[in-house]
Amino acid sequence: MEDLEDLYENASCGYLSLGADGVIVKVNKTLCNWLNADSYDLLGKRFHDLLSVPGKIFHETHFAPLLRMQGYFNEVALDLVSSTGEYIPVLANALERQSEDGNLLFTRVTLFQATGRRKYERELVDARRAAEKAKQDLQALNEGLARRVTEGLVERIRLQRGLLAEQEVARLREQFVAILGHDLRNPLASIVGGLNILSKESQTEKAKRVLALMSSSTERMFSLINDMLDFARLKSGAGIDVEISRTDLKPTLEQVVEEFRSSHPTRAIASDFELPSPVDCDPARIAQLVSNLMGNALTHGAGNKPIKIVACISGDELTITVRNHGVPIPKDIQDRLFQPFFRAGASSGNQGLGLGLYIASEIARSHRGYLEVRSDQEETKFTFTMPASSATPD
Amino acid sequence: MSVIKRNNVSVRGDGDRAMVFAHGFGCDQNMWRLVAPAFEQDFRVVLFDHVGCGQSDLAAYDPERYSQLSGYADDVVEMCRELKISKGVFVGHSVSAMIGALAVLQAPDLFSDLVLIGPSPRYIDDGDYVGGFSEGQIEELLDFLDDNHMGWSAAMGPVIMGNPERPELSAELVDSFCRTDPDIARAFARVTFTSDNRDDLPKVTARTLVVQCKEDVIAQQRVGEYVRDRLPKGELIVIDATGHCPNLSAPDKVIEVIKEFV
Structure with a gap:
């Protein structure tokens, strides 16, 4: 019971x-x-x-x-x-x-x-509170993220607009340079024509000297204008225009060297051309390249030491080197030599626009070749290498 | 949202003069069910739920507005203006005693008489002042409230529905329980038990009756005496009732002292 x-x-x-x-x-x-x-x-x-x-x-x-x-x-x-x-x-x-x-x-x-149950219930409450807090944190994080993405997007659009505006300004500037270059050439051609006519007449010794100086100056001006036009073309993305033909380069190179010898009679210029076969190239552009390299060597090389130009074909490759003596080019500068408007030091006032080596390297490129520099205490050597035949695969 | 709907206001009775009943923390206007009907003959009896309690509009609960008792007092003023109450009687239980005091300070024309049942201007001890609780105990209370919300909304509802003996209570209480949002209850507890309105008391110029229970652990007799002493026109009646809710445990005595007072 x-x-x-x-x-x-x-x-x-x-x-x-x-x-x-x-x-x-x-x-x-x-x-x-x-x-x-x-x-x-x-x-x-x-x-x-x-x-x-x-x-x-x-x-x-x-x-x-x-x-x-x-x-x-x-x-x-x-x-x-x-x-x-x-x-x-x-x-x-x-x-x-x-x-x-x-x-x-x-x-x-x-x-x-109800010790255990109360404890369990308290844990549930705590867990719910933690979950709510996590939810809030996540929400805040999401909002922050969305805001940052928006800000990033706005910033990017702003930058892009700025970039487009800058590109437009650059395009107009290059267009202006191209037009200016063309328009400068016409009056310059008239001056050259006038000098030619005058040089055929009898002159005093003084007039001869002045005329020779004027000729050299006009040539220099032509060369500057051509550099400027080439640069404008390159910047527009068009690249150097070349007309490739099978060419015996020797006479072309000899003519360039002769011109330098007559315009720089006090400088020793040695040349050695071993070109047994023709090369597929644009002779005028190769002449321009060599002329730029030699001009560079004459400007920066030691005045009392000879400069030397060597051209040879070995295997399938044409190699042209131009060497001079003098102060070596520092390593960090060598890397930037082929960039446009690069001018070494502030000392030389008559170096031109700083486009010579840049254009030379672009000419090398448009011939599927390349330009290199090596400089040490002994000598400074620029080497241009390109395939001799356009049929040869790269 | 009208104030009337927001605060679930109900108006009964035929009198010219209004008598507004305000419930305290933990319940809703239901706690006046044994008291309010006794005044319907002579007064326009106004019952309401504080926002967040009973069948008030929970969507109207603004944590910022109701983080101070003045937010609740603003509601009382808005409600009484809407009902065009003037020189009425305010009967406030527990925390609503102080809410009524704040309301009449803001709009002195609303009430000429106050009845404060179990009032406390401050629950936490402060120097010589004895409110009855320490700060730590009030923090403990807030956690404790969480323990009792598990059972409430989910488990209590069906049981009440199945109470055949007192069917008249079922529906409204189920509603009332289901609408007890734990976060709001916690916030209301915090604002109630951390309030300090001691310095407001001397500014209350309305006639005021403090109704004190003999044994009230929430508002001890000495707190009732303190309230009376600081009120310019305060009187104290200690009734023979125990606990904090004489409206329910001793409704006849509460009715008696209010009738005598008004």
Whole structure:
């Protein structure tokens, strides 16, 4: 037979009965054991006296009013405080007993220990809060990212517009240079024509000298204008225009050397051309290339030492080298020699536009060849190499 | 959104003079169910829910506006203006006692009489002032509230629905519970228990009755006495009731002292 007294006193849950005035009138042994108290300690107290401070507030603001309003209140999480100050997490169910006319007779409270469950629920709340925070962080991150992408895009569009504007300005400038170059050539050609006519007449010694100087100056001016036009063409992306034909280069090169000898009578210029077979090239452009290399050597080489030009065909390759003596070209400058407008040092005022080597290298390129420089204490050597025959694969 | 709808305002009774009932933290206008009807003969009885509670419009909850009691007081003023209330009676329970005091400071013409049930101008102890709680205990409360929201909205609803003995309570309480947003409840608890309106009390010139329960762990008797002492026209009645909600535990006594006062 079940012992009902024992069932109440030693139940697996705590029992508590409150009088109509809220005072504890009965309590079971189980609850006394949890609270480490005797029943006579608890009788006469109020339910909230057994609770933690937050529990007291919750009891007064939620538990008691709602219990009064609906007659019961289930599954309330509370913390009991034992006589030794220990917290006992519980879940509480409460039920009012009312008289026929609705007056409160007493209230029964059942308490279940819920340490693990309460802990688990708290972890759920914490996890939810962490998830919400992560969601907010992610949202903020996304917004930041979207903003940065937009800013980047705006910046890029701005840069692109700037670039396009700059490109347009550069295009107009190059167009202007090309037109200017062409227009300068016509009056210059008239001057050259005039000089030719005058040079055929009898002249004083002084006039001869002046005419020779004027001829040399006009040639120099032609060469500058041609460089400028070539440059404008290169910048427009068109490349150097070449007309390739099978050519015996020897007479071409000899003529260039002769011109330099007559215009620089004080300088020693040695030449050696071993060209047994013709070369597929544009002779005028090769002459221009060699002329630029020699002009460079005369300008920068030591004045008291000879310059030497050698051309030979070995295997399938044509090689032309121009050497001079003098101060070696520093390594870092060698790398930039073939860039447009490059001018070594500030000392020389009569170097021209700084386009000579750039155009020479472009001519080499348009012949599927290349230009190299090597410079040391002994000598400075520019070497032009290209395939001798256009039929030869690169 | 009208103020009337936002605060779930209901107006009953035939009197010329208005009596506005304001609920405290933890419940809604339902807590006046045993008190308010007693005044419907002589007063225009106004009941409402604070925004975030009961069946107020949760969408109207603005964390910034309601981070101070003055936000709730603004609502009371707006609502009373809408209802054209003048020289009425304000009955405020718990935190709404101070909300009513702030409202009447803002608009003195609204109420000529205040009834403050279980008021506290500050819950946290401060020097010689004893509010009853330490700062740490209030922080503990905020965490504790989380523990009880798990069971509320999901588990309580169906059980209440199935309560055959008192069917009249079911629907509205289910609604009420389901609308208890844990974050709002937490915020309301914070603004309630961290408020300090001690210096507002001397400015309240309306006649004021402080109704104090004998054993109230939330607003102790000495706090009630403090409120009375700082009010220019304050009187205190200690009623023979226990707990913080005499509106529910001793409604007859509450009705009696209010009737006597007005």
